[in-house]
Amino acid sequence: MSDDTQWVVPFRDLDLGAIDRVGGKNASLGEMIRSLTERGIRVPDGFAVTADAYRRHLAETGLEEEIHAELAALDVSDVATLQATGASIRQRIRATALPEPICEAIGSAYEELSRQYDMTEADVAVRSSATAEDLPTASFAGQQETYLNVEGLDRLLDKTRDCMASLFTDRAIVYRVQNGFDHRAVALSVGVQKMIRSDLASAGVIFTLDTESGFPGVVLVTGAWGLGETVVQGRVDPDEFWVHKAMAREGHNAVLRREPGAKALKLVYGKGGTHEVREVRVPRHDRERLVLSDDEVLTLARWSIDIEEHYSVHHGRATPMDIEWAKDGRTGELFIVQARPETVHSQAGAPRLELHRLRETSEVLVRGKNVGHGVASGPVRVIHGLDELTGFRDGEVLVAAMTDPDWEPVLRRAAAVVTDHGGRTCHAAIVSRELGIPCVVGTGDASHTLATGREVTVSCAEADEGRIYEGKLDFDREVIDLASLPESPVPLMLNVANPEKAFSTALLPSAGVGLARMEFIVSNWIGVHPMALLHPERVTDEAVRSQVLARARSAASPVEFFVDRLASGVGLIAGAFHPRPVIVRMSDFKTNEYAGLLGGADFEPAEANPMIGFRGASRYYHERYREGFALECAALCRVRESMGLTNLKIMIPFCRTLEEGRRVLDEMEKNGLARGQNGLEIYVMCEIPSNVILAEEFADLFDGFSIGSNDLTQLALGIDRDSEILAPLFDERDPAVKRLIAMVVESAHRKGRKVGICGQAPSDHPDFAEFLAGLGIDSISLTPDSLPDVARRLAAAGKDTP
Numbered sequence: 001m002s003d004d005t006q007w008v009v010p011f012r013d014l015d016l017g018a019i020d021r022v023g024g025k026n027a028s029l030g031e032m033i034r035s036l037t038e039r040g041i042r043v044p045d046g047f048a049v050t051a052d053a054y055r056r057h058l059a060e061t062g063l064e065e066e067i068h069a070e071l072a073a074l075d076v077s078d079v080a081t082l083q084a085t086g087a088s089i090r091q092r093i094r095a096t097a098l099p100e101p102i103c104e105a106i107g108s109a110y111e112e113l114s115r116q117y118d119m120t121e122a123d124v125a126v127r128s129s130a131t132a133e134d135l136p137t138a139s140f141a142g143q144q145e146t147y148l149n150v151e152g153l154d155r156l157l158d159k160t161r162d163c164m165a166s167l168f169t170d171r172a173i174v175y176r177v178q179n180g181f182d183h184r185a186v187a188l189s190v191g192v193q194k195m196i197r198s199d200l201a202s203a204g205v206i207f208t209l210d211t212e213s214g215f216p217g218v219v220l221v222t223g224a225w226g227l228g229e230t231v232v233q234g235r236v237d238p239d240e241f242w243v244h245k246a247m248a249r250e251g252h253n254a255v256l257r258r259e260p261g262a263k264a265l266k267l268v269y270g271k272g273g274t275h276e277v278r279e280v281r282v283p284r285h286d287r288e289r290l291v292l293s294d295d296e297v298l299t300l301a302r303w304s305i306d307i308e309e310h311y312s313v314h315h316g317r318a319t320p321m322d323i324e325w326a327k328d329g330r331t332g333e334l335f336i337v338q339a340r341p342e343t344v345h346s347q348a349g350a351p352r353l354e355l356h357r358l359r360e361t362s363e364v365l366v367r368g369k370n371v372g373h374g375v376a377s378g379p380v381r382v383i384h385g386l387d388e389l390t391g392f393r394d395g396e397v398l399v400a401a402m403t404d405p406d407w408e409p410v411l412r413r414a415a416a417v418v419t420d421h422g423g424r425t426c427h428a429a430i431v432s433r434e435l436g437i438p439c440v441v442g443t444g445d446a447s448h449t450l451a452t453g454r455e456v457t458v459s460c461a462e463a464d465e466g467r468i469y470e471g472k473l474d475f476d477r478e479v480i481d482l483a484s485l486p487e488s489p490v491p492l493m494l495n496v497a498n499p500e501k502a503f504s505t506a507l508l509p510s511a512g513v514g515l516a517r518m519e520f521i522v523s524n525w526i527g528v529h530p531m532a533l534l535h536p537e538r539v540t541d542e543a544v545r546s547q548v549l550a551r552a553r554s555a556a557s558p559v560e561f562f563v564d565r566l567a568s569g570v571g572l573i574a575g576a577f578h579p580r581p582v583i584v585r586m587s588d589f590k591t592n593e594y595a596g597l598l599g600g601a602d603f604e605p606a607e608a609n610p611m612i613g614f615r616g617a618s619r620y621y622h623e624r625y626r627e628g629f630a631l632e633c634a635a636l637c638r639v640r641e642s643m644g645l646t647n648l649k650i651m652i653p654f655c656r657t658l659e660e661g662r663r664v665l666d667e668m669e670k671n672g673l674a675r676g677q678n679g680l681e682i683y684v685m686c687e688i689p690s691n692v693i694l695a696e697e698f699a700d701l702f703d704g705f706s707i708g709s710n711d712l713t714q715l716a717l718g719i720d721r722d723s724e725i726l727a728p729l730f731d732e733r734d735p736a737v738k739r740l741i742a743m744v745v746e747s748a749h750r751k752g753r754k755v756g757i758c759g760q761a762p763s764d765h766p767d768f769a770e771f772l773a774g775l776g777i778d779s780i781s782l783t784p785d786s787l788p789d790v791a792r793r794l795a796a797a798g799k800d801t802p
Helices: 003-007 016-035 052-061 064-072 079-094 100-116 154-169 170-178 229-233 245-248 296-317 386-391 405-411 428-437 500-503 516-527 531-532 542-551 558-577 591-595 626-642 659-671 688-695 695-701 709-717 735-750 766-775 785-801
Strands: 008-010 046-049 124-132 148-152 187-192 202-207 216-223 239-244 257-260 265-269 277-281 320-329 334-341 352-358 364-371 375-382 397-400 415-419 440-441 454-459 466-468 477-483 492-496 515-516 582-585 649-651 682-686 704-707 754-757 781-783
Touching: 003 100, 003 296, 008 016, 008 785, 016 052, 016 124, 016 187, 016 296, 016 334, 046 100, 052 064, 052 079, 052 100, 052 154, 052 187, 064 079, 079 154, 079 170, 079 386, 079 405, 100 187, 100 320, 124 154, 148 154, 148 202, 148 320, 148 440, 148 466, 154 170, 154 187, 154 334, 187 558, 187 682, 187 688, 202 296, 202 781, 216 229, 216 245, 229 265, 239 245, 239 558, 245 296, 257 296, 257 558, 265 405, 296 320, 296 428, 320 558, 364 415, 364 428, 386 405, 405 428, 415 428, 440 466, 454 515, 466 515, 492 500, 500 558, 500 709, 515 516, 515 558, 515 781, 516 558, 531 558, 531 626, 542 558, 558 582, 558 626, 626 649, 626 659, 659 682, 659 695, 682 695, 688 695, 688 735, 695 704, 695 735, 704 735, 709 735, 735 766, 766 781, 766 785, 781 785
Parallel strands: 375 397, 397 415, 415 440, 492 515, 492 781, 515 582, 582 649, 649 682, 682 704, 704 754, 754 781
Antiparallel strands: 008 046, 046 187, 124 148, 124 187, 202 216, 202 320, 216 239, 239 257, 265 277, 320 334, 352 477, 364 440, 364 466, 375 454, 454 466
16 A cells, blocks of 8 residues: 555545545545446545544644543533633644645645646535544534635645644534543544535535434425535525425425525635635525525435435445535536434434423514424523633523534533524534434524523424423423334324424324314415415405515415415325325315405405305305315325325315215316326215215215214204303214214215214214224324324223123
8 A cells, every 4th residue: 555545545445434544424425426426426526634644643743642631631511621622732733734745645636636627726625524423323513624615735734634633623522522432532534525616506404304303204405505514504594395205216296395594694715815715695586586496406305315225225224314415506516515324313212202292381582493392491591602601501591693513512501502593404403403402493583582591491392483482381291102002993093284293293103194184284384365366456455465475475476375385285294194195174264264364354255153154165166266276276286296195185174965065076177186086085074964964975976084073063963163152062972973973984884985083072082082983983083192092092992892
């Protein structure tokens, strides 16, 4: 072996077996270049300065023994001493020139790389790669330094030395101590990689699972304008895209969700001299558009799936990945610039469901994106810079514009973390997830709104939104071992309203979704009456009309806004549970609820009793709403056809007569949803006595029934569900209601149709679930939190039955 190959190795000569020589990051780059470029995955080339070069540098400077003696005596909980010791070590490593053979080897490799890219002096990224880094069992993300847009051999040698010194950043020292890594056993290699001109385009981070729930069926792609460090460090709120893995493999446009970020800043090349990169503001027109097209998102997702599969084979087990990507603004080409195993969910052990429920609420002070599902309380500590960390106390809520990797020793002592900027893949999110503490990112103004000493409760237990409440609130925490749940003798399905909880809910051992409520998506994700989007000129209030158009500004048209958002919400639920069936109920707002949507007042009649008024099936073929129903159909067509999620089934609510059922089915067929086409099943709610009386005739029109026990009780007993006075009489267990349920189950089975229940009764009353099981009902759909108890009860009842 020559000196050159001893100190420097090209990426193409490396693979995952070289971690002890070149660290995890460099070994991974070599592995991808050797094994995955044939699949079309582009990885920028470069070379690794080996760990042997690092060891020789320390040995020749005489620093090795004194450094490790200082570290052996260091108490890492003493922040001030830690900072002083780390700074001293780093300065001494930087102060001494690299040995001449190493400089020569780096110079030769850099010259060759520059020739390869037809450049006099290539612009390169200089990255640290520790020999214990990027293992499937340990995350060293952000522990050492990266330097971008380094040009010229002198600058390269300087940054190589700086990278070596960064093995002793405060955060790296603490991480090794707290994770049981011997300082002497960890060395540092330096990766030198050709830069991608993403400063002229975009870059970001990919996870091959949902980062919050650990759901493995999706790829999460995040991105922002400029170089990718802004996303990694959490300096910007990036765009986010979720892609369904199975459907992407089959060639479908499987982008389930697109969430635009603020993207206010970007990192670009400096203007000459030694100013390698600089931060600039992003123009408004760029902030308002997504950084990637669907085709680009799907390309990155498919590459990521290939990378995950390759690493899973290598490790002999499922290996979700944390990947960095970049787009070259000159050529439009996409590249993968890093890939490492994800280390939080992959080490989570047996599946379990952890439920946090607030027992009380108070004023919401700040909102942002939640990371994790926990709840924590404590006094606020606003941190503006590294020099303020010494004042941090255990159990405080750390609030900052953004966190820095140097803060990790303090983050470990925080009850929760709140930042102004960042997305779900930023530094604060990754570290908080690993530590298991609640984190809310992208709040915008938390560091200005919250004052040090103020008692708050940080909640990540409420869907996709993280909230910071005034004061210390009580909450319940329950951990359910999903593997220990018994198998129910009756298939248990779930009632799901919120798409943002779909991935975590899908981890429950259910038979699918018996009721996906479209109304929640329309009211919370869209917020505008569909007819107002179709006919904004008919909205009489100019201010409201302006709000309607402003809400839809991000889409190609107001109509596309509705269809895309609705398809996204339904697609998330269908994708989360795929291939299990998901039954989505078409909109079942009452007229007073529709009127409450933005722009809705101009399209809805005033009714004395909306509960039994213009609702459900009656709207779908009526001139007042037919066009709105067509948009609902268009969204579901997109889920089934474009996304490929044919596990989606459709349910018609409040269908009063057989003729009404026929008219609705005709309307659906006109809008691309023909029963039986591409396996489409259409169910009908059984919630009106006529549905029971004519069950066999309804069975000729529809593929099955789902009992809505709330409305069936209302109409069987003549009780307005909204009446507080009559509330004591409202009971789904009334003998009349139970008789009707028994009748429809018998009639449906006589016609060979399945019948389930999606009403609230079995969730609230486990004995009612036992009654349904005794009837031989085909499925019971429950609220997610009630499934474990009902499963246990039905399993026990089944054992007791002779």
